[in-house]
Amino acid sequence: MSCMKISFLVLLISLSLGYFYGDKIHSIVPRHVLKEIESFVPSEVMAWWHGHQAKPATPEKITEKVDQAKKSEPHLFTKEELWKYYRGDKGSKGLYLAFMGKVYDVSAGKTSYQPGGGYDFFAGRDGTKGFVTGDFSDEGLTDVLDGLDENMFGGFKEWQTFYATTYKFIGFLIGNFYDKNGQPTAALKNAESKIKSAMDVEKKRKEESKKYPMCNSESSAAKGSRVWCSNRSGGVERDWVGVPRLYHAPGATHARCACVRNTGPPTEGKDMGKNTGDLNSPYMKEYKNCKPDSPSCVTVPPRS
Numbered sequence: 001m002s003c004m005k006i007s008f009l010v011l012l013i014s015l016s017l018g019y020f021y022g023d024k025i026h027s028i029v030p031r032h033v034l035k036e037i038e039s040f041v042p043s044e045v046m047a048w049w050h051g052h053q054a055k056p057a058t059p060e061k062i063t064e065k066v067d068q069a070k071k072s073e074p075h076l077f078t079k080e081e082l083w084k085y086y087r088g089d090k091g092s093k094g095l096y097l098a099f100m101g102k103v104y105d106v107s108a109g110k111t112s113y114q115p116g117g118g119y120d121f122f123a124g125r126d127g128t129k130g131f132v133t134g135d136f137s138d139e140g141l142t143d144v145l146d147g148l149d150e151n152m153f154g155g156f157k158e159w160q161t162f163y164a165t166t167y168k169f170i171g172f173l174i175g176n177f178y179d180k181n182g183q184p185t186a187a188l189k190n191a192e193s194k195i196k197s198a199m200d201v202e203k204k205r206k207e208e209s210k211k212y213p214m215c216n217s218e219s220s221a222a223k224g225s226r227v228w229c230s231n232r233s234g235g236v237e238r239d240w241v242g243v244p245r246l247y248h249a250p251g252a253t254h255a256r257c258a259c260v261r262n263t264g265p266p267t268e269g270k271d272m273g274k275n276t277g278d279l280n281s282p283y284m285k286e287y288k289n290c291k292p293d294s295p296s297c298v299t300v301p302p303r304s
C-alpha cells in the first residue's frame with residue numbers, strides 16, 4: 001500500500017477515534033500511540049479538532065471576556081495556591097490552569113479538566129511544555145521549556161490563542177514566565193521570540209510548498225518507484241500540473257521531489273520571455289532517464 005494510502009487510513013482511524021471517544025481518548029489510547037497518530041495527522045486537522053470540539057468563543061464573547069478581566073485586577077497566583085485550590089475537586093475554589101504563565105478559568109471545559117476528565121492533568125498548574133511534547137507526566141508538565149527544538153515553539157501559538165479566546169483570563173502565575181511582581185521574565189520574552197521565529201519559518205515553508213508542491217509518489221517491489229505531478233499533489237490544489245524535479249532548497253539537508261511549473265512566467269524574478277515557468281531555478285535537477293517535460297518519472301525501475 002502506498003505511503004499516501006497508509007497516511008489517509010491512519011488519519012481516518014484517528015478522526016473516528018476522536019469522534020467516538022472525545023477527550024477520553026487520552027485515557028484509552030497510550031500516550032506514545034497518540035504521539036504516533038499525531039505525526040500522521042496534519043497540524044491543520046489537529047487544530048480544527050481541538051478548536052472544533054471546544055467551540056471557541058465568538059468575537060463578542062472574547063471582547064466580553066477581555067472587558068471582564070480589565071474590570072477586576074489580575075490575581076497573582078503562587079504554584080502552591082493554584083495546585084492546592086484550583087483543580088476542581090470537592091471543596092476547591094475553582095477549575096483553573098495556567099498556560100505560559102497566564103491563568104485561565106477552564107470551568108466551561110470541565111468535562112476535559114475536572115478530576116477524571118481526559119485532560120485533568122493540566123488543571124491547577126502550568127504544564128506549557130507538555131502541550132507540544134505530549135509528555136503528560138509530572139516532569140513533562142512544566143513551565144520550563146528547556147531542551148525543545150526551535151521548530152516546536154510554533155505549536156505554542158495555537159494553544160496561546162486558544163486559551164486567550166476560549167476561557168476567561170484570571171491572572172498570572174509566579175513561575176518561569178512571570179516574576180513575583182507579575183512582570184514578564186526574560187524566559188517569557190525568549191519563548192515569545194522563539195514562537196515568532198518558528199511561525200516565520202512555518203509561513204515560509206507553507207509559501208514554499210505552494211510554489212513547489214510535493215510530488216505524488218508510489219513504490220513497490222514489483223513496480224519500482226515513481227514520482228508524478230497532478231493538479232492536487234502535495235495537498236496543493238492548483239490550476240497547473242508541473243513536472244517532477246529534484247529540489248534542493250538552500251539550507252535544506254535533503255533534496256525532495258517538487259512539482260515545478262513548466263510554462264508561463266517564473267514565480268519570482270524577471271520573465272526572460274522563455275515561457276518556461278520555474279524550470280530555470282538553480283535548485284532544480286532533472287531526474288535521470290526521465291524526459292524533461294514528462295509529468296511522471298520512474299526513480300527506481302521495477303525488478304525484472
Ligand code: HEM
Nearest residue numbers: 014018022023034037038053054109112119130131133134
Ligand atoms: C500533544 C498532544 C495533545 C495535546 C497537548 C492535547 C490537548 C488537548 C486539550 C488541552 C484539550 C481540551 C481543550 C479544551 O476544550 O479546553 C483537548 C481536547 C481534545 N483532544 Fe487533544 N491533545 C493532544 C492530542 C490529541 C490527539 C492525538 C487526539 C485524537 C486523535 C486528540 C483528541 C481530542 C479530542 C477529541 C478533544 C475534545 C475533547 C472534548 O472537548 O470533548 N487530542 N486536547
